[in-house]
Amino acid sequence: MIYIETGTDDVYLNFGVEYYFAAEKQLGEDVLLLWSTTPTIMLGKYQNPYEEIDLSYASAKGIHLVRRLSGGGAIYTDGGGFQYSFIGGGGEDIEFERYMIPIVEALRKMGVEAESSGRNDIMANGRKISGNAQFKASGRTVHHGSLLFSTNIEEMERATALPEYKIRSKAIKSVRDRVVNISDLKGMRERYPTPTSFKKKLLTLLPVSGEYVLTDADLSRVRSIAETKFRDEKNIFGSSPNFTIEKECRTPGGTIIFGFEVKRGIVSDASVRGDFFSADSDGVDSLRSSLIGLQFKPEAIKRAVASSDFNIYGITSSDLSELL
């Protein structure tokens, strides 16, 4: 097994390194990465950000958003956590234990009463300290997981608060587990393992034969993958499973309900209904038509509504766009 220091806490670059060694560059041995991130929400591959995240909050706080290539639910990571990625040959069969055992063992050797659970999590005192997920592509398996050392749990809960929309989809839903930081475990406050000490311990437990240092050519390719595959908003928002979403806007003139059907990130159908009084059905129709074909992003929808020319009693188009 070869260890690689990614040298960055940029989540997009870290996932870029992971993908590069999974899909493009083979070193002839399994690869291990240990890394951390600035505040970030990682979605599972087939999740819908609108169902999982308070997007306005995340955006206001500068929390990065990324879509993993693996399955499962959304997680929040920051500098108080640690990510591990194993990139290996792997067969077609799914196997988690092989990767989780050394993580559990390293933690136990440092005094953390860690154990793996049936749902591919690592638990301590009945709470989750690590989630694990995988993807399999081009004959390779990538197993990655997160470890909570001293992550801001309050921020995690706030940023992943359930949004107020009515959404229907077949997207994968996150399971909201009770999580705990290793630093908050009983008996760990004074002597909890830091990510650095954990890394040292793990590297002694694994059959690591050496370290590979990224070359300029590797980094150039990694940057390109990071931009196109992970940082690009089209992938983050446009890869969601199809969904329908409704937003109710209460106005002095009545309630207006906007409905959107979103396919591959694009509004494929829209409805505008409610108990408002309007003699301007043409205006409502033209508003509805102007929404179809737009990229489903709050700014794009608000812009279209604000510039629409309709006349619903008591409401201006710019007032309405503010309510959306």
Add this chain to the structure above:
Amino acid sequence: MKKNIAMPALKPDMKEGILCRWNVEAGDSVSAGDVIYEVETDKVVAEIEADSSGTISDIFVEEGDAVEPGTVLAQIETDDIV
């Protein structure tokens, strides 16, 4: 020759897999080794490749549907003679 494409069992005790994405439509030509769909089960996303070349003739399962291993997902008219 028409062949069924069925949901694989990615581990012995797999109860169901979610067909998350079709990369092909009925009528598309595929070559052996092309990734034709993706499955999610137990926090794993796996790309599944076509094992023969041919034309996808029918698709029976929609994206987002969870089905048991062995369920026929699609049919392929293969280029194989037998």
